[in-house]
Amino acid sequence: MKNNKTNKEYDWQKGMDPNDIFSNIGKLMRMNISYGRDDIVGFPGTTPLNIAECVYAEYLGYHANNIGLHTTGNDKEVGFGGTQTAEEEVIAMAADLMGVTLEEVDGYISSGGTEANFMGCWIGRNSSENPQKTALLCSSLTHNSITAKTVDILMNRDRKCLKLIPTDKSGHILVEKMIEAVEVSINDFDNFVIVGNAGTTMLGSVDDIPRMSFALGELKKIYPHKKFHFHVDAAFGGFVVPFISNIPHIGFRNHHVDTITLDAHKMGLTPYGSGIILSRKGLFARTSTKAPYFPGADASFSGSRSGASALSTWAAMKYMGKDGYAKTTQRLMKVTSEIKCILHNNGFEIFKNDINIIGVKGSLPRWIQKDFRVHVQESFPENLSHPENGKIISVWNIVVMNHTKPELIEKIISQLKRKVG
Ligand SMILES: Cc1ncc(COP(=O)(O)O)c(C=O)c1O
Incomplete structure (x- = not known):
C-alpha cells in the first residue's frame, strides 16, 4: 500500500505520549488481518497458542539473548543459562519429532524457515574444500528461500549450479531423475547439496525422503571423492x-539426511521468530566462526536472538505434547478432506495432497484476491516432469490451519458463481 505521508508526519523529534502511541498502533493494526475474523485461505500461519503468547509477553522484558548454539557444549554467552536450557530442550523435542535424541543432533531456533534452509545449505556447501564447485539439486516446487536466496548467496551467481529435478504430477521428486541429474553433472561439481521437501509450499507434497536417502547412499559409494549433503x-x-501414518519417515532415521528445517511458527503454533534448524551432531563445525568478544565460537547465522522466543516455543511444545500435535493434525486432515470434497463437487481441478495443503489448478479473479487472502502462483510449471519447458499455469492453494473452515471455501465458490451467473 502506498503511504502518502508528508515528511512532517514522520517527525519524531519529541517523544510521544503513551496514550497516543497505543491509539496510533490501534490504527495500524486495523490495517492487518486477523486470523479468526478474516477470510484467510492460503497462508501458512495462524493465531499462536495463548500459552506461547503469554510466555513471550511475560519474559520479553528480561531481554535474554540466546546468541550461539546451545547443543554443542562449547563455551556459551554467560548470563542466559535458563533460556539457553529451554532452547536445548526445544531442540531435543524437535529431534524426537525427527526420530532421534539430542545426543545425535545440534540445532538452534532461527528467525524462520528461510534462515533455517539457508543454514542447512550453508553447512552442506561447506562440506567441500572447494565450496564454489557446489551444485544444488531440488524440485521446482522448492521454496524460494532455497532456489532464489540461498543460491544467490551461497553459490555461483550464474545459477548454473541450480538443477531442478522433475517431479511426478503431484509434486514428488522422481528419484531416478535425481540420480540422473547428479550423474549428468558429476564432472562439473565436487559437491552436491540435495534438497527434499516435506511439504511443498503450494501443494504440500512430501518427497519420498527414504528413497532419496537410499539413492544418495548408493551415489556416495559410486562417487567416493564427491561430497553429498541432504537437506530436508x-x-x-x-x-x-x-503424525500422518501413511507418509514414510522424513527425519534422521534416514541415514543420509544431514540437516532438517522445521518451523515451530507454522504448524507448531508458536509466535514468529521460531524456525528450527537441526543437523547431525558436529556438522555445525563447518560454519563455526570465532567472535573476538564472545566466549567460544558461533556457528549460527543469526547473532543475537530472543531468549523469550525460546521460552515461548518451549511452552507451546510442552503444552501440546506429541499427543496434542497428533490430534491437531488429525482434525486438520479431516477438514482438508471436507474441503477437497467441496472443491471436487464444484468442478475444481485439485492436486493430490499429502498433508493439509490443497493445490488448485486455475486462476482466480483479482476481486476474489482482494476479498480473500489467497496465494496464487501465476508461474507454476504446467508439466512438473519438465518444469523448464516454459509452459506455465496458475495455481492457488488452501492451507488448512486452525482458523480454516469449510464454509470459507463455500463462500468463495458462491461468490464466484454469483459473479459468473
Ligand atoms: C516449505 C517452506 N520452506 C520455507 C519457508 C520459509 O519460511 P519463513 O517464512 O518462516 O522464512 C516456507 C514459508 O512458507 C515454506 O512453505
Whole structure:
C-alpha cells in the first residue's frame, strides 16, 4: 500500500505520549488481518497458542539473548543459562519429532524457515574444500528461500549450479531423475547439496525422503571423492508429517539426511521468530566462526536472538505434547478432506495432497484476491516432469490451519458463481 505521508508526519523529534502511541498502533493494526475474523485461505500461519503468547509477553522484558548454539557444549554467552536450557530442550523435542535424541543432533531456533534452509545449505556447501564447485539439486516446487536466496548467496551467481529435478504430477521428486541429474553433472561439481521437501509450499507434497536417502547412499559409494549433503525442508510439515501414518519417515532415521528445517511458527503454533534448524551432531563445525568478544565460537547465522522466543516455543511444545500435535493434525486432515470434497463437487481441478495443503489448478479473479487472502502462483510449471519447458499455469492453494473452515471455501465458490451467473 502506498503511504502518502508528508515528511512532517514522520517527525519524531519529541517523544510521544503513551496514550497516543497505543491509539496510533490501534490504527495500524486495523490495517492487518486477523486470523479468526478474516477470510484467510492460503497462508501458512495462524493465531499462536495463548500459552506461547503469554510466555513471550511475560519474559520479553528480561531481554535474554540466546546468541550461539546451545547443543554443542562449547563455551556459551554467560548470563542466559535458563533460556539457553529451554532452547536445548526445544531442540531435543524437535529431534524426537525427527526420530532421534539430542545426543545425535545440534540445532538452534532461527528467525524462520528461510534462515533455517539457508543454514542447512550453508553447512552442506561447506562440506567441500572447494565450496564454489557446489551444485544444488531440488524440485521446482522448492521454496524460494532455497532456489532464489540461498543460491544467490551461497553459490555461483550464474545459477548454473541450480538443477531442478522433475517431479511426478503431484509434486514428488522422481528419484531416478535425481540420480540422473547428479550423474549428468558429476564432472562439473565436487559437491552436491540435495534438497527434499516435506511439504511443498503450494501443494504440500512430501518427497519420498527414504528413497532419496537410499539413492544418495548408493551415489556416495559410486562417487567416493564427491561430497553429498541432504537437506530436508520440513518448514511446514515438521509438526504434521510425523503424525500422518501413511507418509514414510522424513527425519534422521534416514541415514543420509544431514540437516532438517522445521518451523515451530507454522504448524507448531508458536509466535514468529521460531524456525528450527537441526543437523547431525558436529556438522555445525563447518560454519563455526570465532567472535573476538564472545566466549567460544558461533556457528549460527543469526547473532543475537530472543531468549523469550525460546521460552515461548518451549511452552507451546510442552503444552501440546506429541499427543496434542497428533490430534491437531488429525482434525486438520479431516477438514482438508471436507474441503477437497467441496472443491471436487464444484468442478475444481485439485492436486493430490499429502498433508493439509490443497493445490488448485486455475486462476482466480483479482476481486476474489482482494476479498480473500489467497496465494496464487501465476508461474507454476504446467508439466512438473519438465518444469523448464516454459509452459506455465496458475495455481492457488488452501492451507488448512486452525482458523480454516469449510464454509470459507463455500463462500468463495458462491461468490464466484454469483459473479459468473
Ligand atoms: C516449505 C517452506 N520452506 C520455507 C519457508 C520459509 O519460511 P519463513 O517464512 O518462516 O522464512 C516456507 C514459508 O512458507 C515454506 O512453505
